[in-house]
Structure formats: structure tokens, C-alpha cells
Amino acid sequence: MKSTIIKITAALFLSAVVFSCQKEKKETENELSVDFEKFTLDNGLDVIFHTDHSDPVVSVALTFHVGSAREKEGRTGFAHLFEHLLFLESENLGKGGLDKLSSRVGGSGANGSTSRDRTNYYQTVPNDALEKMLWAEADKLGFFINTVTDEVLAKEKQVVKNEKRQSVDNNPYGHTNYVIGKSLYPTEHPYNWQVIGSLEDLQNATLEDVKEFYRKWYVPNNATLVVAGDFDTTQAKEWVEKYFGEIKRGKEITRLSKNIPVLNETKKLYYEDNFARLPQLRLTWPTVENYNDDSYALDVLAEYLSEGKKAPFYKVLVEEKELAPNVFMFNSTSELSGEFSLITRAYPGKNLNDVQAAVNEAFLKFENEGISEQDLNRIKIGIETQFYNGLSSVLGKAFQLAQYNIFADDPGFINKDIKNILAVTTDDVKRVYEKYIKGKNHIVTSFVPRGQSELIVEGSEMAEVVEEKIVQGAEDEFVLPESTEYEKTPSNFDRSQEPPYGKSPETKVPVVWNETLNNGIDVFGIVNDELPLVQFNLKIKGGLLLDNPEKVGVANLLADMMTKGTKNKTTEELEEAINELGATINVNARSQSIEIFGNTLARNYDKTMALVKEILLEPRWDEKELELLKQQTISGIIQSQASPNAIANNKFSELVYGKDHILSHNISGTESSVQSITMDDLKAYYDNNLSPSMANFYIVGDIAQGNVITSLKDIETSWESKEVNIPEYSLPEAVSSSKIYFYDVPNAKQSVLRIGHLSMPITDEEYYPATVMNYILGGGGFASRLTQELREGKGYTYGIRSGFNGTDISGTFGIFSGVRSNITYEAIALIKDIMEKYPDTFTDKDLETTKGFLLKSNARAFETLGAKLNALQNIGDYNWDSDYVKQREAIVNAMTIDEIKRLASAYVNPDKMIYLVVGDAATQLDRLKALGYGDPIRLN
Template sequence: MKLSYPIFATILGAMLFLASACSSSSETDFSVEYEKFTLDNGLEVIFHKDDSDPVTAVALTFHVGSARELPGRTGFAHLFEHLLFLESENLGRGGLDQMSARIGGSGANGSTSRDRTNYFQTVPNDALEKMIWAEADKMGYFINTVNEMVLEKEKQVVKNEKRQGVDNAPYGHTGYVIGKNLYPEEHPYNWQVIGSLNDLQAATLDDVVNFYNTWYVPNNATLVIAGDFDSEQAREWVQKYFDEIPAGEEIEPLEKQPAVLDETKRVYHEDNYSRLPELRLTWPGVENYSDDSYALQILTQLLSDGRTAPLYEVLVEEKELTSGANMYSSNSELAGEITVQVRGYSGVNLNDALAGVEEAFARYEENGFTEQDLQRAKAGIETRFYSGLSSVLGKAFQLAQYNIFAGDPGYINQDIQKTLDVTLEDVDRVYQQYIKDKHYVATSFVPRGQTDLVLDESVEADIETEEIVQGAEGENFVLPEDTEYERTPSSFDRSEEPPYGPEPEITVPQVWTSELSNGMNVYGIENSELPLVQFNIRIDGGLMVEDPEKVGVSNLLADVMTRGTANKTPAELEEAIDLLGASINVSSGRQSFTISGNALARNYDETLDLVEEILLEPRWDEREFDLAKQSVLSRIAQQQSNPNSIATNEFNKLLYGEGHILSFSSLGTEESVESITLDDLKAYYETNISPSVANFHIAGSIDQGTATTSLSDLESQWEAKPVEIPDFDTPEPPEQSQVYFYDVPNASQSVLRIGYLAMPETDENYYPATVMNYILGGGGFASRLTQELREGKGYTYGIGSGFSGSNLPGPFSVGSGVRSNITFEALELIRDIMADYPDTFTEQDLDNTQSFLLKSNARAFETLGAKLGILQTMSANGWSADYINDQQDVVREMSREEISELARKYANPDRMYYVIVGDARTQLDRLRDLGYGDAVLLND
């Protein structure tokens, strides 16, 4: 993937009316409005109109993924996902990234799977022609720009991605081990999407050109445009820019190739980064849209999700081996897998975990499921269905998915109905057919030195680990400024970027507010686009009102509050929520304690009743408290082995100082959590949970009068009490920079955190400083940090910088993961970029910043989550809804001189903490050359 991006399995629809969740079968009266046409060169084009916001999503999907590769040449599809962003003949170097920096887009991005590669972005609708022009340039006017140096640099970026997501991550090699043992060597799913480091390095320019010419052709692609646009005009633009791109050779579809196991395989691996043992069992499953895929989805959900699920009952409650078991069915174009995942508590023998899984299956065989269990699962599907409609990009993804893999975007009508038509007999049938007494692949991943925990009769997995060799990949790699290439002929001049269309009308949502008699403030936005309501109650407190000796109390309280109420057992509470198709979560963070809900509008009142019960009638169950504590201790153990978590925790200690309450993780420490009692939770609840320091936020298909009336019980029954929120001293930035190093032996990457404690969001300079940071590190691929460290040097997969204050001062920080053997070079370059930034910021940089920040507001209010974010910012900072317009004025009035002044003050590299988590043996001593003295080793 180009950069981490949440790809939701969204489901598109214009109308949906489901029968009551109490019926045995749900029926849909359901239609989708879309337009599809095919160009003469084979490009399939789909339009979906949605004028609820002035934005348009453009998604170009090629029917090629790792399954189209060959053994020894793996990772090509994913490599191409990266290459296509770098340069094309008419966009020039930086391509879509540079354009996105001006047009207010969501950021050009992409992802690769086994079976497809997609490229996508949401833009203000005045930039639609620009996007169509750009996507056509990538398809037909790209390959000539790739040379040996371009290829070599991007290999380094992709290899860094593999190190970050696989080699340097706990349990990162699990997918590789399963693939090698589930599928034979010649099967397209035997290897991973990201490929191997050796295969990537061995790729030649001829390999790359041939792969592109075979697969990245119009007759192997689907273009989806979804959002607010004129269909007739868009069709003209599509034909103008795509028509003359020639079709490739005819592409034969691949045959379905389900996995077949003749024996059960047991494999283990000693994981350098894990602190807990993990067992995965993987059975051969079914491909996308197989009739059995729907029943398998529900079967795996019912076996593992919820307190009445057999896996939870046996593994969590009775045997106390884990905080939770996960089971799921994943489907791809050619085959699928069914997986059980159990991450045990520290020291758990995975033979016991396997015995627990088998006992849970036997319990299901004896007891089965009820119709109510089935309807609970379907009710959740209904809410997720609607939630998937909240963004035009999600709609575009799903239309392309159905078009490519089901052969028809309209298959969505059948897809939903097939899920809702699943019966208990179907569920039992697929259990008997795919799981009971069937062979599987069992992987045991255990901490290094704990092989006594692996399954009996397991053999060691064959995993290649990368040795850290200084200079092995050319630390001083430099991409030349310009490259020459032959230009592809065209019937018109494609080098001229299309103009903007009519400027979109950006309307800030109308916010209503009120105050209840018990002191709770209420903020709302009505939006009837979807029959959904999202809401939360945010109570000031969280970590910052805790005793430093009892850190983690509020986090444990949040967990316990969802484990039943005074009148409902944990299972009864969960069932009541599930039957509504709702979700209710309780969480605690650094500054707040939050209860949040998401529900269909018709079920909002009943969902809020359950929230009131959770809030006002805690169960205080000793047994559930013990289980919650075990779960938190496991999460803490996992953090201790994760380089990113280590970097964040060590950075916070430096920012605030040892012992400061905000220097701790909200989870607490092993010592503090062990010491916490149920009475501590009760004391926090009695002292700090009060409407006098609470705000209620609500957005969705509900008006002010209805929302306010719904809170009458909470207003009368939740009594206010005084709550003292402490004031904190704000540590000053360091007088001079200092380097700190946390040793993770043999780490293939170094995780970097650089920064200092800056200012609160309410400071008059906070938003101007965020504007200043856009070109430095806040603008994604438009930023200098990304352009120089990733695009210029290939040092990293991703890097960014930003401010994160609230109504308390928060840090300015730079964060990245870089390959180990250029740790010093990366830090030196980051330091120099920050030092040079005030004097090198140009008028063009200012124009790009202003253009992006002003135009991107067209996307700022699209989803209910975004609308809740507006309300939360208002309540946290005491602002009116006009703050959005005020910020736009700041952007318009910003000058280059002001940017430079802010950069000198707030991005001074000589007054920061430099935290590195990596391999001290090879990297520690080199860091004294940064000029900040000897690095301080944080662990022994």
C-alpha cells in the first residue's frame, strides 16, 4: 500500500428497507442507481451520483495483484502501485501527489491485494477533470518515465514497507508462514502481496516494463466516478482522455483454485517482537461470492463474537487463556481461508489453547445456535450496511469490487440478500463441510526462547531474516533531478493541466446547542442523508485525574462498564445491543472518559436507554473485573515489544518528565494495574463521572427537539457533583537537543520520534503553526520530509510531522520508521530540512498551502464522524461553530514571512528530543555525529 489507508468493506445502495430483526428471514426492497459503459479499448466505466456533498471520488482499479505474478518475481503488482505515483509524461515528477497538494484532495493513494490494484482519491468536484486527466496519464503515458534509477529508489521504499509491516512487527511473518503451508508452491496465493526482499531486489527494468504492458491496460481496468458531478460532461472527459489509449492483449481469467490439505501441518516461529504466544488455525475456505461464503461469515462470527460464543465461553471465561478469540472467513478471487486466532496470556501453552478451541467446537456441535443468535448477527449487518454509505469513496470501492469479481456492479442486490437469507441449517452445513474433522495449518508464534509453548509436533518455519549491514543498500542514493525519455504520441496536447470547474459551494453544517439542568452541554448536527445516528458523552478526566500510583484506573473502569449492568448480565447486555444492530463503546484517554454509540435512527431511543443503564447502573462484578485486568496486562505486554509503542511511550516520558501523570500510557503499567482494585474503580466513578464536566455530541438523522427530549431521563437521573480537574505545569522545551536510544537488538528498522512539548490548540499561534507545517511534514506526499526522505532517498515508507495539542499543551513531533543502516543519515536529513525550512519556504509553497487548506474543506464534513469531530472541537475548546470560518481567514491572510517566523519558533531542530528505537549494536555510536552529544541509552 502506498500509505496506510483504511479500506472499509462498504456496501453501496440508494434505498434499503429491512424487515424486523425478529423475523426469521429479512427481505430487502433495494435498488442501486448507477450507470455503466465501456470504451472501445475495453475500459469499463461506472458512474454513481451522490450530490450530498460537493465532492467526487475517482477510483481506478486494475484486475491484477500478486496472483498474476510468478515465483521468483513476486511483489511486482505492489511495486507498480508505488511506481505509478512517481511520474508520468504530462503530470511530471510527483504526479498526482503534487497536484493533490493544490486541489484539496484527500491525497492520492492506492492499495494492492492478491487480485487487484487500485488508485483512488476524493477531491472537490471542481477538480474532476484534473483527476480524469491524471488517471489517464498514469494508464497510457507512464512507462517511458521509468528508468533504472527510478526503479532502484522505489525498491528501497517498498522494502522499507516490508520491514515496517512484516519484519519489524510482532507476528508479522504469520501470513507468510500460512501461505507457504496452505498453498502449493505453484499456487498464486503461496506468496505474499508485498513479495520478498530478494525478489524485489532482483527485478529488472525489462521485467517491470513487461509486467506493465501486460496488465496495466484499459481492457483490464475499471474506472469508477462517484459523487457530485455532471454525468454527460464526465463522460465527455473520460472519452477525451482515455479513448486513444490502446487495448492490451486479451486477458484470460484464472480458474478457481481452492486450497487442498492432505494433512494437518503444525509450524512454529520464535518471534523477535512478540511477548505473548499466538496460535492460528487456518482451514481452506471459499472464494469471493461463493454461495457458502455468506454462511461461513455468520458461522465464524457466531463462534467467536460475544459472551455467549463458544470460543469466548471456553477460552476466556472458563479456561482464562486469553482475553479474546477471533474467528473469520476471508475470501479472495481464487480461494479463501477460515481462521481462528488466539493470542494467549503470557506463558500460556498453545496446546491448551488448541484443546480449548476443540472444546468450543464440541460445545457448538452439542448446543447449536438459536434463531435469536442468527438475528443478532443480521442486525449488525444492517447497521454496517448503512455505515458503508457515508463516503463516496467507499461507494466507488464497492462498485469496482462487484464489477471486477462478480462481473456486475448490480450484484450488490443479490449480495445483501444472500447474507440475509442464511439459515441455521446453512450455518451448520458449512461447519460440517469446511471445519469439522478437516485438516488445517496451525502456526505457533512465541516469544524468543519460549519454544516450550508451541504445539506438540510442530516444525520450525523457514523464515529468512535480514542481516543489518552498513552500506549494503547505498546510504547516499540520490535520484537525478531530471530524466530523459521518449514521449508517447497523442492526438492533442496532454501537457496542459485542465482548468478547474465551477467552484464548489461549501456549506458549514448548522450546529445547535443546549444545556441540561444537570450541567451537561449538548451539541448537535442534523443530517438526514442516511438513517443513522452517532453520538457520544465525553466526560473530562481520564488519565489526567488519576493517581500516579494507580495509573490505568479509568481505562479499567471503561472496560468493566461494558461488562453488564446492575440489571443485566454481561451476556444480556451484549445481546440487547446486538439485537438493535447498534454499537456502544466506553473508552478512556489522556483527558476524557467517553461513552459512544452508533445506531439506526429507528433504534436510537432504545440504544440511548442502554447507554443510560451502562452509565448510571454499573454492575461491579469481581469476576469481570479480574478478566478485564488480565486483558489490560496482555495489552501492556504487547506494547513492550512493539517498536512504535516503545517510541511513543519513551517520547512522552521525555516530554513531561518522569512521574508526571501525562508521561504514562493510559493503559497504565504492569505494576500499577496489578495494584488496582475494584474499589479503586468505584472511587473514580463516584468522584469523576459527573454531568458537570460532560458534553453530549450527536449527529445524524435526528432533529434538535427529538434529541433534547431523548435526554430527559439522563437529565433527571444523573446528578451533578463538583469535579476538580487539576492544573498542570508545562515543561519547557529542552535548551538544546539531546538524542535518546532504546535498544531492540537486530531491529531491521529504526523508529524515530523527534519533537518537544509545544502549545495547546487554544493558543492563538496553534492553527497558524499547523498551516506552517503543511509543506514541512503535514501535507503527506506534498511535504518536504516525504519528498526528500522517501521519494528522494528511499529511506522510509512514510514520515510526517504535526502539532497535537488539545486545551492542554501538546507536542510538535516528527515520526517515521527508517531502515536501520541509514538511521544517522535519516536523522541528519530531517534536522537539516527543519533548519533550512524558514529560509527556503517559497511563494509557490504558500500558494499550494492556501489552495489545499481552503479547497479541502469541501471534504471536511462528509461523514457523521467528521461532523462529530466538529462538535467535539467546539466543546473541548469552548469555541463556536464560526471557528471553521475563522481558520479559513487565517489561511487566506497568511504570508510567507509569517510562515518563516513560525517555523523558526516552533520547528527549531536544535531544541528537541530525538528518540530512536532500533539496533544499538550497529547504530548507537554513529549518532554522536549529529552534533548533540553522545546518545543516552534508555534501556540496558
């Protein structure tokens, strides 16, 4: 969803990767060169080009050096509010702005993010739309502010406030960052407030405030434009100069100085959280800013202390004391300062004073033992693999180039970054611990379930948190006019003319190879040597489908157990073996499969597969690990019982599939079912259900077909096939008349909506045509009716979507959203109205938009390793042809308005739906009777 608030950190700096200017390109056997070219327009706009001709796509990223740290006290949230506004109307794009354009050209969806220190706008499009995107981005920079009116501002305030409710107010532990920010940073410090701001400040924002912010910060000399992908740089320079060159330079902007807070004492605060079910302890120390020499050693310290079975904190808190299922630590750096954080959610009822004592013990353990050279090298190689993964898309490269340009004044700063991380020593890690952590004042927060203040850390004071009250009619009403009169900004050419497309790109369908091993495993692969990486997935049919309905959770626990050691390796030894390769091996249970996913450097692929063989064929069956996993799983189940979104997902599955169907269950099981599971249950599932005859192996990356087959020889000869029968469950009858179901979460700040019904499998011939039909309804993001009317027209929600979700088993059609509590009825009534009118209001323009997006977006279909792996899985799972993307193009081309109407009438009937609301019953339940579907049925 647009406007995810993120911070792009310097965590992508570590690798033997060189960013260099084209004139200084280095190419050695062990270096990957990512060339770039930088130039600056007369108005101060920094422009960076990176070419990559592997796929016919191009990413455009426009980043401004302004975030919440540049706001005024009392006007917080402006940077983020502005990010929203810039996706709306501009003078020459018209209403819908970049969102509508993105849909037409087959883009990934125009998006953006805001941090303390920067705001960025980005998307990836087929390369024939590059000139259109440069035209559009320039319109936002120089030809936008006159289109913002009081009505537009009023609407977008509601959208942003809904985002805050969704991500903060209605979320377990959502207020933690607010409490820490207010305590760690003085009132005058620009990090004292949160990026999203406060509801009060957002409401108080005036049109003049907005214009003042724009004129100061949204100027060329405060921006970086990155173009990355398959394009002609000479032509692109001409376009950049044409569209951006005449935009006037702004006033000179002075950088903020680093500002690391000093704590005179350790501050302890607590809060009783309405949505928490587990007590959470969080400790935060002030540290250093981006690229400070000490930041690298702090990164290593955080990972060493908390990641994996060998980590001191895992040893003490999880294994020895059994106080918590896990511990997370990280060093987060920003432009002005940094924060070193520890977060752990204890088991239900555990006293956080005991957790604090265990934390102190774990630190003492580290002081006595330190970090070894072997562990230091293990951490470094893991980060190398992460870095290569970050380069798998042109957008990932664009992000990094912009990041370094803005905060290090040099896109090529990665060269220094690499030297800094490679220079970290074990003495450095110990030194930064003693300098910033040991015995130093910090912030301690105890977030506990409501009514459990006895669990807080001793000496804590209650934190001040502003909770919104649910009041009917509390929000201002607004009406957006059909059109707005405004003065147009002069230009030296006619900007109202949208540039033409370039040469239309051909979808590059990669070559797929396929072999079947003697034991029945089907192997599918794509060779791709753009990066020295390999990704694979061994997918074994079954998963939840093979669980006993009376003891759900066995498949999930078995998957977790498979990485808890092997016959010849303890859990710790297995983790260490994986980490030393810079690899990732995860085993996950899903509703219809158990999957072993791997990601590794190509040079370490064979060694990684040797470990996969051990995991698959030589499980350890450690009773202590099983008990620990059961504790962790039950803890997660308990916490999910207070999460409105988790509740909605679980209850919707129950209502759609009926309680007798296995897919009505959450794969984790229940507290009681997990508690009853024994090692014998896991062994029985393993012996009876894991068979190569049920498995497909998918692999993409820098490895040849022959090498893949050779790497599977041991598994082929050692894993014997057996007969496995997946039970068939009867499906409930179709919904004959709509009913409303309500799950009460007292004081919920939003109502979570799930509306839909049981639908068809993905293998049904109407499945893909139905997804085409749904694009304008709710599958097309900002091109969809649901988004345009509920978010853009009314400000009821931060996001809403609809879609079909099927496999080779019947799935669902659903509409998903979280809406402001006090308009729950109005939102559902509007959704119902949109569905009713959809078949008869679908236009030629809608069909053109649908076809344009679905056809042109195929240029992006195979860009990353993940995209290629997903395509392979579709081919293998459903027996589709390797060019199924091309076959879908034929379906789209043949689509007519009459066919859209038929499909909409068949699959989107509002009078034959399940309507589920998870929200505050005291204020919203009775109002839903007016929908005409009878009295809402209480689920709790």
C-alpha cells in the first residue's frame, strides 16, 4: 500500500560490490560492478543513471531530502501527509495523477515512503513509458501545488489518519515507538515525534501550512532523480533536461547537524495495551548516525547478541530461563543519530522484572566470552548475500544510489562502506558495547496486556499516550468537486500533452527446463546469471491438508522441527553451517504443502544442498526443541487472539469453508491442540506423508541444469517414494443470501472488514478471466472503484482491495479493508452499492485501462529471481505451459464488456456474500441492521 513508512538503512552496504562511474568501471573476478553516471542540472537537481538491459523495464525514483525531522513542532506528520498529496492531481496529469497513469502503462504501482530524513516516490514501468514517467515526475515537482485545495486536504487528512489507526492505534504494541521517541529525544529534537505525526496535528494542518512546506522543501536543489533499467541514456538526458530543467531552484537548504541525545538517567515507562496479550520489554540506547565508524560494529554486535541458537540472548532468555520465544536486537541509524534496541515479548504472565534480570545476565555472558573471528566472518558473509538480493531488481539499485547520494554526497560511497564493514574487528565489537551499551542510561518500556500492570519493570512510570475515542460523526464532512479551478504554472512548452509511448517491449519469457528424477521428483529450472545467486524451493504437497482435524498444528510443528538439528548436527551446529555459507534455508508449512526454501551464493550452492539433504532425510527429533517450539507457537496463538486482522482472517476462513473443512483452521492450531501434540505425531506425519512422489523442486539463478541434477543425486537415491493420499473434504453449499457476522473487539479504532464467498480453483477456466474482471473493481489498486470511492472519494480507509484466491482447490473471492470505526455502516453500504452497480457501469474506458495494465505489466513478469521462481511454481503446481503468461495475454485481448458483465454478475453478487466485521460492537453493531441482511450474528 502507498505510504508505508520505512527507513532505508545502510544495511545494504556489505559486499564485494563496487558502484563506480562508467569511466572508472572495475571488473575483476570477485567484484560485481554496478555502473552509474551522475550529473546535476543548473537548478540543482541531482540525476543518476544506471543501465541494466536484462529486462525491458525501467525504475524511476525521485527522492527529497525531507522527512519528519524537518517539520515544525505542532505541525507533525507533514512530510508523510505530503507524500500522500503528491499522488493526487497535478496540473497536467489531471485527477488521479500518477496512479491512473501507472495503471495505463503497466507500472508496478506508483508508491512512496517517508522516513525521518527523506521522502521518496518510485515505481517500475515497461521501458516504453519512460518519457511519460519523467513528464509525470516533473509535474509533481514543479506543477502541483496549485491543485491542492481545502477539500483535497480534508480528504487526505482522513486517509492518513486511517493509516495511523491501522498501523498504530489498532495494532498491538503500536504506541511503543511514540513512547520511546518522546522519552529518548528532548522536545526540541527533530526525532521527538513520529513520522506519521499526531491525529491532532494532522487535523490542524491548513492549506497555507501545506503550501509553505512544499515551497521550502520540494525544490530541485533538494532532490535526487534516479533512472535505472533498460533505456538509452542519451535520449533520457534530453528528456530530463526538457521536463525538469526549467523548474526553478529553491532557496539554499542547510543540512541539519548530527544530534545524538544524552540521557542523564535511565527512564522506565509502562503502558497497558488494549491489543496486547503478551508482556513486551523494549530497551533503547542512543547511538550514532549514518555511516559513523562505530555504526558498523554496532550492527555486528546486535546480530551476534540475538541471532540464532548460539547468540547469548537466545541462550539465556529462550533456552535457559524459558522466559520468551525470541529476542530481537538491531542498531538503527538515521541522519542525525541512531538507536540500539532490544525487543522481546515474554510468554503469557511472565514478569518483566525476571526478563530484565535475564537480559543483564546475557550481557554479562557476552562480556565474559566476547565474539570470535569465526562468528564475525559468519555475520559478514550473511550480509553479503543480503546485499546481492537487494540488487535483484532495478528499483533496489535505484534506492541505494539515491540513499548514498543524499546522505553521503556520493552514489559511490558504497566503496567506503564496504571497507568500513570489512575493517570491523572483534575488538571493535567489544569496544562499541562498552562505549554505548554497558552501564549506559537508556529507555525501558513495559507494554503489558490491559489489567496486568503487576508485570511491569519495577520503578516504571505510566507513559502518556493519546487514545482516540470512538464518537459517531466526529470527523469533518467534505465534498470533492468534479473539477477545480486553479491558475496554471507557466512553462516554455505545452505540458498538457502526454508524451507518446516508445517502442513497445516484448515480454521476455525465460527458457524453462524440466526433468523428472527416478524417485518421482519433478525438477523445474531457469538459468539466470545476472547475479551470483541461486534460489530454490522443494515443495511437498500436503501441509495442513494432511493434518488430523482433531489435532491441527502437526504439519506446522514438523516444518519448524526440521531446522532444529539433524542426525549429526545440533540445532546450533546446523545454524552455524548454514550461516557460514551466507545461505538461508527455511522450512515452512502452508495450507497445501511443506516447503524447503533456500537462497545462497552460487559458489556455495552444492554445500547448501548437502545441508538440505540432511534437513530433509536426517531429522534430529530433539524433545527439548519440540517443547520449546510448542511454547513459542502457543505464545503466538495467544497474541493473535487480540489482533483484529488475525481474528478477521481466521473467522473468515471458518465462515467460508465451514467448520468441518480442514482449511477452516489456522495452520498453527489452537492452544489445546498444540499442547496435545507429541513427537510421535510428528514422526507419523513425516513417515506417512513426506514422499518424493508428492514433491517438485524449483530452482532459478546462476547454475546450469546439469549441476542442479547432480546436486540432487543423493536425495534421488536416498529418498524413497511412497503412496500418499490427500483426503478430499466436501465444500459447503454456496451462500444463498447474505448474512452479517460481528466479532467484538472493544474500543477498536478501526473495523476490519472481510466480505466474500467460496469461489473457484485457479485451474478453473474462468479463474483468470474473473481476475481480469476484478481489476477495475478492486484488484487494480488506485485504478479500482473500491479505492477511488472509499479512500479517494470518502477518506473512509487507508486501503481496500478485492480478489480471487485459489489453488487447485476452491478458494475465495474477498474484499478486504480496515475502515474508520464510526463509519462502519456507511463503508459497507458503499461497498455493497459499488458491487451492485459494477456490471452495468463498466465502460469502454475501464476495459482499455484493464487491458493496458495487464498486457504491459508483463514486461515486469520475470525481472527478479523471486518472480522467476513464482512462475516456475505456477508451471509445476498446475501443469501450465511455460509460456502461460503469453496465453493469458490472448485472454485479455479477447475480453469484452459483455464478458466482464457476465463474470461480475456471476461472482460479485452483494446479496450472496458473507459480511464479517471485527470491531467495536458497542458503537457499531446495531447500525449494521440497516444494511437489510437481518440482525448481525455475534461470533463472541
